[in-house]
Amino acid sequence: MSTRVRGIGMTSERTRLRMVERLRAAGVRDEAVLTAMAEVPRHIFVDEALSTRAYEDMSLPLGHGQTISHPLTVARMCELARNGRPLGRVLEIGTGCGYQAAVLARLAREVYSIERIGALLEKARVHILRELKLRNVRMKLADGRLGLAEVAPFDVILLAAAAEAPPAALIEQLAVHGRMVLPVGGEQQRLCLIERTAAGVSEKWLEEVKFVPLMTGTLK
DSSP states (O other), rough: OOOOOOOOOOGSSHHHHHHHHHHHHHHHHHHHHHHHHHHSOGGGGSSSGGGTTTTTOOOEETTTTTTEOOOHHHHHHHHHTTTTTTTEEEEEEEOOOOHHHHHHHEEEEEEEESSHHHHHHHHHHIIIIIIOOOEEEEEEEEEEGOOOOOOEEEEEEEESSBSSSOOOHHHHHHEEEEEEEEEEESSSSEEEEEETTTEEEEEEEEEEEOOOBBOOOOBB
């Protein structure tokens, strides 16, 4: 699935490929994830004034107190979620600008994405549906802590905001053999990998990360 969106100079396909080589050098090994990162034009998801910095390994402001995650963080979370297998149904908590949802759309059969800030969600819809024409992404304005019980269970749940503890409602919506990847903590945060098996739920704590906090409610 290739994108029709093109760039020039610092927003060109060549620049995206250089970003992918940096991700590979940083330890990302999943070729499907690297291919998806190469295909998605990150520069369209940020303000035009910041587009020349879109392929640097840094977070960038989106407004409303939100940020677009580092490319390495997106790649790392997607790699952990996939665990070398094709993905079926995925739930993303925190659509933001829609960048990670666009990457996930190239890795999964179905992507459901929840955002609590209406203005951000509308921009994400433009990027994902109108510009990239991705038809396997469904977006909803809702409280991410509650998930989407009506379409659960999910093979993968990814959170793009830090919870004080893994939300119980989301764990319940995880399929058997499913994986949830999320940042946990306040000032100090770590990435957590939760796996659900027939015998129960296990947690694995990984590297330190920095995300905006997971909030309740919605804002139009």
